Amino acid sequence: MQLDDWVSRIADEVIAEAQRLGSPVVCASGLSPSGPIHLGNLREVMTPHLVADEVRRRGIAADHLISWDDYDRFRRVPAGLDGVDESWAEHIGKPLTSVPPPHGSPHRSWAAHFRAQCEESLNELGIDYRSISQTEQYTSGAYTEQILFAMEHRAQIDKVLDQYRTLDAAAAAGAKPGNGGTPGKGGKPAPKLSEDEAAAAAAAAEGSGAAAEDDGSADGGYYPYKPYCTVCGRDTTTVTGYDDATTELSYSCACGHSETVLLKDFRHGKLVWKVDWPMRWAYEKVIFEPSGVDHQSPGSSFEVGKDLAPLFGWQRPIGPMYAFVGIKGMAKMSSSRGRVPVPADALQIMEPALVRWLYARRRPNQSFDIAFDAEIQRLYDEWDALQRRVSEGAAGPAEYAAQVRASSVADRSLPVTPHPISYRTLASIVDITTGDEDQLLRIVGQLDPKDPVSSVDELRPRLDCVEHWVATRMAAEDRTVVRTGPATELLAAATDEQRESLRMLLDGNGSELSAVEDGWTLEGLTHQVYGVPKVQRGFAADQIVKGDKELSAAQRTFFVLLYRLLIDKDTGPRLPTLLLAIGPERVRALLTP
Template sequence: MARRSNGQAPQEPVDWVTRAADDAIRHAGGDPRDPAVAETLRAAGTVVTCASGISPSGPIHLGNLREFLTVHLVAEELLRRGVPARHLHSWDDYDRFRKVPAGVDPSFSTHIGKPLSAVPDPWGCHDSWAEHFKAPLRDALAQLGATMEEVDQTERYTAGAYTEQVLHALARRDAIEDVLARHRTKKPAPEEVSEEEAATLADSVANEDEATQTGDLGRFPYKPFCRTCGRDTVTLTSYDDETTDLAYTCDSCGSSHVTNVRDDHEGKLVWKVDWPMRWSVEGVNFEPGGVDHATPGSSYTVGKEIVKLFDGRAPSFVGYSFVGVAGMAKMSSSKGGVPTASDALRVLEAPVLRWLYARRQPKQAFTVDFGPEVVRLYDEWDALARKAADPAKRDAQVLAFERASSTSTAGRLPTPTVVVPFRTLSSIADVTAGSAEQISRLVGDLGHEHGTVADLEPRLTRAITWTNEFVPAEDRTTVRATPDRELLAGLGEQERTWLYLLMEHLPSAWADESPDLDRVTTVVYGVPKLARGLALEDSPTDEVKADQKAFFNLLYRLLVQAERGPRLPTLIVALGLGTVTELVTAP
């Protein structure tokens, strides 16, 4: 889709990022149609704030990555227009530790109820549970060219940055409860969801609004962490509006304390109050959220009203859907074993991973497939790159390619100097056991001229990784070390004729010891034609097509101990004329 003006030719393409950026500008008081809007906002000292937030309770997986990249892409669009903008990210590490995931010592249940920033790292490599999961995401975002201004909610709360807002919430707690109560009965209509989506919803805090105790303080909008054991498993016993003293007894350790909300900074607002409070403090103009946050009675719909009690306004919002992973039954951040951005970047170039999120509207769910689909994905990406090189073909697809390829801070993200199809690199990696030097030589033999192995990066390393770690063992290629003499001895007349013709014509594909892949392809597909009295260049008949299938099957069995494998011409070039001759020549 492209913008049109007075019936004129299409101008700048439009996509979901464009529209979200327009909404953010409007929220900030600007007019996106005004050519001078950037100057107007800058003169007013306005910075458009695009916010994200996440609780680092477990591996920050590819579903969570949508939170970051949705905001990043919108902030980048604003910066591209010259609009003052920032990506403000909140680490909600003052949230409670909710449950012990699989693979962690069950004794860690003693930490349930503590802030994530106060739970030790069971693996011993970071200062806390929260930092353990923040660190790899920061590294991945750096590779993705996504920069952001980070806010640590533990630091903000414990430093008293929100004290006035907390006291205001407590003073207006009856009004807050009125809002919550009105929405409490508004439940979304049931709908069918996948097992993966159900797992994500089960971990969501979007609809949390449970009373923590009975009595007048049962839905108190503020909860302290116990001064003795550090957990939020407390029963509130009294609150004095004048002194702001809040008394409680800890259900876990049995101790009783009085915390002064104004001075002690030992707790936080409950989620459905905390989020809109921060909108007002940070002046958020745009913030996405999972679709679970926008259902009736959930946190965004409630927050739109509660933020008014803080004299603020809810940001423009887009709800994003789930991101699944092929072969993974669940994608819950509180469970181990879910693919993260770092995992994906071991197989996908950074622009390709960004493109998966840029090309789809946030409301569209999609699946990342680390199986054979990776090969097709790279083919599609390379085709789009060729299209993007033609200015006359610039459309919304090309716009998504551009958003994926570069950023305002990192510039153009790393791509190979010499682009070799991923399917070619992975096939060669398969038959050479991942030897970069051999791959480089064979790539040159296949006509992809390059100076050094570095010209093939970062794709080469990813192709080797994918082949070694993501291709099932039964689909890997095992080149025969010696000829299958039993198979060769039992060949029929037609099969012997095919092999004779192959070895008669195949050497013509090697000139000056360098193979010509096109010539190898012509010979391999042409052998059954020659056996039927046709020329190499003739179109195949139905009989020839059947013969080709049988001939290819024979070659795979003779070369790699399987009935299928990498594309035969590429495999033959990778093995070399000498090896092929040794393996297919009948005794």
Template sequence: MADNSPTDRAETDWVSRFADEVIAEAERRAPGKAIVCASGLSPSGPIHLGNLREVMTPHLVADEIRRRGIDCVHLLSWDDYDRFRRVPAGIDPSWAEHIGKPLTSVPAPPGSPHPNWAEHFKSPMIKALDELGVDYVGISQTAHYTSGVYREPILRAVAARGAIDAVLAEHRTRRVDGYFPYRPYCELCERDLTTVTAYDDDTTEMAYTCECGFGETVRLAEHDRGKLVWKVDWPMRWTHEGVIFEPSGVDHHSPDSAWIVGGKIVGEVFGGTRPIGPMYAFVGISGMAKMSSSKGDVPTPADALQIMEAPLLRWLYARRKPAQSFKIAFDQEIQRLYDEWDALGRKVAQGDAQPAELAAYNRAVRTSRGPLPVTPHALPYRTLASVADITTGHAEQTLRILRDLDGVSDLDQARPRLDRAQRWIDTHVPADQRTHVRAAPDAELLDSLGEAERESLRLLVDGLDEHWSLDGLTTLVYGVPKLRAGLAVDAPATPELKAAQRAFFALLYRLLVGRDTGPRLPTLLLAVGAERVRKLMGA
């Protein structure tokens, strides 16, 4: 076993601290056994980026434990035996007939290739977790309940229903008669609109009736078409699976929540101990409030991976403590986010990153199994987005520009980042914000220019060949107003000079794309090409 002493590690971030705590707790509870971290996801609708924190938090801790050479498993429970609660927006209202059935008994949305509702929403998440490098052992709660895996703890919970009711009574605001912790699914209609009317502790005979009119008597010791209610189900799993670490969202930490109540039930009924369980905060999407899959379409991990590389998405979850909220950018902010990510990469390469920064970066780019795929020739995302915008995805044009920009000889060298930037442009930039290079010179604007503006354009056109690179064109476009003012190209900017530069830039944008703003001018000039630039400048 590897040495897990924190004094030998520079990566003293939140993940390492939790790993220290989990390892110590595991040694106290179950020395010599594999450490169990756990997550739970309900495929009742789109599994969104807020839900991803439920998985990434224990994944990062479990992966850190494995990095230290300690056996650790990350269990991911798919709560696919939960009841279907409501018909989401955009789905045929006739699906209301399935309310109350297990998610695995509900037909998938129209047009889906999947066999049921749960599999339809699990599938994209499974693919996203694979791309993110998340190793886990998946558990279908449908499979566990219907195969009798939980039979013994179910009988134990029912036998202790009085004790459970007493715990719950401390947190109720209203009286409940005839509490029963197990809810059968009706044999006839498959729904959980049932009421247990009688139970014999000696024989485990259970009678129930359903709102559909059906009723029957079964032996609970043999019954596999029902489940424990949530506030009992969760602590049952903690004990059954030996969970040491499992986070949960803010909503689970209110005074009457399953986390609080379960902490009492797990010991009194199942003889277990509640896991170490940090609360994690919400994840927002560039100005959106709290995400809720029940309210319709929400961004999912699969959506995020369409526009950003897996290491960047991992980094967003690794760099913030669970209790800190953060936002994931689907708008223009993604360009700044990528700039920050690339800057961190340079700091790491130069050995200048702080320990916590280095830890988050390392957790983003590799797991205990090895490194994640990266873009071989990683140009700035904002540059690639500008090129994708201007060329509308034309491969030959894109390659010409990237070759001029940074010596890219094959587009595969710029992938997958190039493809992510192209996808962002295609799906998240409104049509009225897209860049359309003019097909012909703006003769009216050119004719209206004064001598000073014409001279500025001549200086630009004359300097194109000499400055035809990203850095060179940057120097040129900022330098023309300085030369016009009789200053050296490296002269410091003054308020007057900045005003002259803004006016010059606006003129270039109007001549090139017909509006006052656009992509960064050096990138735009490279994309348009020297010959076409000269033409549009009236040269």
């Protein structure tokens, strides 16, 4: 059955375009391992992955390639990275594969370190792809023909770029929010940038890596090729001459070195970004490649590529603009600025399916934030509710599609927790039991006697995520510490009505309610806790009462009393879960008036 969502609609367009061109479906992502590859960068991978995967679900071959821009220059020393200090500044201007990794890394270079960190997460997320190292491509001579072609046609390339340089200057100066739009497929104007998108583009232009590279223009003439100096290894070079017939290229470097080389044999340089990207589209026959706001602002590389790709015998791919992904409470992420949440951080507290769902459920042009705080509990509630709707056949088409894409790929399902328990419930139990597995299993086993959990392994990987979140992300004020003994002063000061409510909770006190131990399950304790205020006001314990303000106030007062007597706070975990965790004997000891 074909799914119905934004992924399906893009896949339709991609398949039709591939058929028109008589070419295989190639979806591309580009990642620069200039620092931690963060959760914003992950959208660059997830969007093509989801589209390629949908194509495969239809029985059509699709190639998802990830181009590692590891031949980019090292631009700055990211702040706050473990094992990195200002001594790395001496490597600015070198290819990322020529920069040493952070201290303690087992990898051979800066690029390899951050690439490996990302690839582990991509594997965990079920993303299948073909890797391309731009260092290997350039140093092996794979692009030599394309480089010589670009140098031979440099005047034509320069003429194209010159149409955009005034736009480049305006963008660099900071385009006004809401101004302009970028052409879409076929040269049609794309929607104008919103204020948020334009502001994000301006912020991105300063720290986006490849998007900020020059286009090869210089006072001494235009050359679309930038050598890395063979002496100092940096790109602080200026091409001073080139002979089309012999391919002799002369350059000088800021370090003082100058030389003349045969470009047809030279392997120490690359095309400037605005020429490199369309060249690669043609080389790989890319049909689909999205890009961020920074690449699609007026005069940027994606817009320029529309006119340069045909020079290399191809066309600009279908490439929707994707909006930024943020972290709740954090300013815009930038790999070159150091400590930012990466996919591995999210996977420590979220199951892979949930991470995938965050990207699959929203169209690429919709921005969203990822929460690492207590908001994750609400997110999991939404996910669990979706799972129930899907199993009951009640999910809408887009909801169903997002759930399927989150939990599986074309040829397999992703690992799931065999016995999923509410994230917020597990968090409360892990917090209260301080990770004691025997205690945890005892409590979880009482949540639903009709479907008991027999082993903590049935709770994994969700339990592992919860334990890590409680240990590293749970706010100190949200932690639960159960009293070691009765709050004698509070019990002594209790009113007659409060004493009656406590006796009713524990023993029924002559009401329709029974002893608290008789219903020692999550359902039974929920009935008992919510039933006490109802019975005290003349309702049946299981009666549904709506709009009774006095009852609502009485429930709040009763709940606050229980929290103060149990954990010395006015709020805390859901009371039925808290009572389960504490156990019947200790509950009696703490609540007996």
